[in-house]
Amino acid sequence: MPPPRDTSPSAYQEVFVTELRARRDMAGLSRNRLAAALGCTPQWLAKVETFEKPPSEGLADDLDTYFQTGGLFRRLWEKHQEARKRGLIPSAVRPLVDAEKRANQINIYEPLLVTGLMQTENYARFVFSSGTRVDRTEELVAIRMERQVIFTKPDPPWLFLLIREAVIRDIKPEFQVEQCKRLLDIMNHPRVSVQIVPADAAVFQESGFQLLSFEKASDVAYVDGASGYGQILTEPSDVRRLAVVFDVIRSVALPATASESLIRTVMEDT
Template sequence: MSADAGDFTRDPLIRAYAALLRSYREAASLSRAKLAEALGCSPGWIEKLEICEKPPSEATSDDLDTFFKTPARTFHTIWVEIKREGKQPVGLPGFPGYVRREAKASMLNIFAAMVLHGLFQTPAYAREVLKVGRSPEEAEELLATRLARQEIFQRPGLAQISAVIDEGVLRRPTGGLAVMKEQLDHLIGLADDPRVTLQIVPISKGAYQGNMGAFTILGFEQDPEVVYVEGHTSGQFMEDPREVRGHTLAFNLIRGAALSADQSLELLHKVVESL
């Protein structure tokens, strides 16, 4: 299954549509080729609908309702709901839930180990990160979602973002020197926000607690803190108080290995000057 397929599969409405189509087709003892012939489309299109690789269209939904004589235009009704709800945010399984919680968080403690956190990325940098292993269309959709998340900086309820960044992230020429210079200048600008604290763990530090990988701790005005850890194939929330305490301790140890905010800003300027 393609990368697109995984994204659409996570939308329960599209899964329901696919299951309904498959059940009607099999009940009529039709192959995908025979149904496609009757509808005037390709067998590949029917397959993409049934495996959730493509979202249904209004025209196809109307054709299916007519062909199968469904009650109350069943396929069209589900298509309307899909259109109303919109496709689920693309990304790793578990990530849409993170986006919803991030938008409500009043405090974030972020450790960036390999790439900058999405809230800090410029469009050019984000595009370079997102295009790896994805189609141009999917990358642009993810980019729009990522940039929309940055509206958190305009929200009055945001109290504090503390980010610790491994120096290697700043030295990696993601997108080339021009992209990195723009990105680092953007970070320097963010450091002026009193709600944002940026610290860098220098390469000279060697091994430290952050070698375990990136994570984010989200705090809320009323709800308990949660931890989000993004892996290669999925994102995971940790809500158990012991897990949260463990990651809070790890974050404090990582921050202890980092330069102060002032020293980190000086290093940022030096890295920009070296480009």
């Protein structure tokens, strides 16, 4: 039986392997000789060339050094990594991830989970490990953490979060202190506002949603869906309707100071 081939190599991985084979052939090198020169095993090189294994960062750098390719393999590896990460994100969520990077204001209503932009690694790991892609948990956690770098940009977006009280109280005890501390820390950010929607508030919006505004583009909305099957809304009337829903929910939310006190109480009572 032939060895299993990666069923979804990126286009950049295909080019990486093509260049590797071509340059090895032009140099008249067997796999054994090239592997010896690079300090790896011929078995490892064979797995890369037959798509059993993806290329590594170290291999890319070693190939650039050996063949004097001016960073070609490194650039292909970086593009492959970007494509692979993007492929792990559900297709319906990709527009949201792209929009987050360009937005100057993000309004989020969360009825079920701590929003991804504020999750700790442990909380995110628990969320992904209970899903349908357990084998990709660590990669998905890394992607989620990378999305949070928007807060460290020189000009970060304004972020207004409305989150139901039950979400805070229902965090598993082993994550509760860490996750509550994360929320309290981010509430100190000058462009972040977190308000708790109390348990007795008459709010029956069944799904979470986000509103994203941009400097030079029309506002859009994202509505959550099961298993990543959410959708981006661009029709102005739809976006305005959700903006009204957000304002209605905000009208019954606790003020920021009271929300901070509630989160702190939950954390200290754990």
